[in-house]
Amino acid sequence: MDSLHDARQIERVAALSEAADGTAPLDEATLMALRHPDRFRSWVEGDAVAVLVDGQISLVVAPEARGHGLGAKLLERLIGEVGPQVALEAWSHADHPAARRLAERTGFERARELWVMRRRTSTPLPRLEPPPGVRLRSYTDADADAVLRLNAAAFAAHPEQGAMDAENLAERMAEQWFDPAGLILAVDTSEGAEGRLLAFHWTKRHTHDLGEVYVVGVDPDAQGAGLGRLVTLAGLHHLADLQVNEVILYVESDNAAAIRVYRDKLGFTHASEDTHVMYRRPS
Incomplete structure (x- = not known):
């Protein structure tokens, strides 16, 4: 074929x-x-x-x-x-027993777990209160280079997301679901910063009822200031305003800090069946 x-x-x-x-x-x-x-x-x-x-x-x-x-x-x-x-990797987009058995027979080992976490928009959200010196706004075409630079820095150790280049960015933005209003930027408005990009949250609307925390990136130099939570919350407000019923996100199962924020501060939950598994066969 x-x-x-x-x-x-x-x-x-x-x-x-x-x-x-x-x-x-x-x-x-x-x-x-x-x-x-x-x-x-x-x-x-x-x-x-x-x-x-x-x-x-x-x-x-x-x-x-x-x-x-x-x-x-x-x-x-x-x-x-x-x-x-x-070397090969294989995803099981649910923790299927059949996938586990096939992996064992063919020399693949369990290497990563990716959680899907969910949140109903009927649950009230905390208020959105940017700190002094930070402004939230939507993406414009003039922001492409800044988004790519921050994405590369924030996901330097992430094999899938960190490799995004201008061609891949344009391809994603050509998708039917893309809405520039749903790519929310946190910019530095303090004196001399000239609107430097600090963090972004790219939301995704899959269907009328389902939205996603698609990508959250924070400049490594701005870590620890609560900007990840801020832009995530801003995106959740945006999706709630679109009247989706549920929002999902994907997070590594061993990322305890992120899971704690999503679960304890933003109201996301995880069910055992919402676990994706990567298997790896060494070379």
Whole structure:
């Protein structure tokens, strides 16, 4: 099959899986890569599909095709073609027992857990009170370079988010959901600061009812001043004003400081089934 045909089949199988499981089996980076044949490799066996993007595997089997070993066969094909010398990662976008068993059989080890936390907008929010010398405003096109610089600094150790460049930023902003009013900036208005960007919160509205704390970035030089909480709260007020019913966010399970803020100060909760797991196979 050609890449375009594979991409359509992958999207179809992913949609069937999401409808059955209630969880999207492909992340945003993979979905964006499917638009560019040079960014991914794919393996398709009927209603079982696998995608490899930057060393990360997404493996999806349509509900009616499960239980016949198609996923295991496809993963064995992928590993055989890629070779044992290549380090690989694979996400299970829910902590599925079948994914755990397949990982164990193929030499993948549990490496990361990503929590989905949720908050109903019917729960009242704290008041939004920026400290002196800080102003909140929406994004404009003139802010692109500043957002990229802060993003690179804030996520220097984060492999997915930290690599965002001007092309990727433009691609994200070309998505139907993008709203510049939902990318909220905290800028320094103190004397001599000339509006320096301190932090940002990029919100995302998935549907009429669902919003997301998409990205929160804080300049490392401005850490410890409560700016992460400030811009997060500003984004939650923005999403509440749009009348979404629920807001979600993704956070590393071992990021105790962030979880404490989200849970104790902003009212987010986490259920055990809302856990995504990354498995890793060393080279």
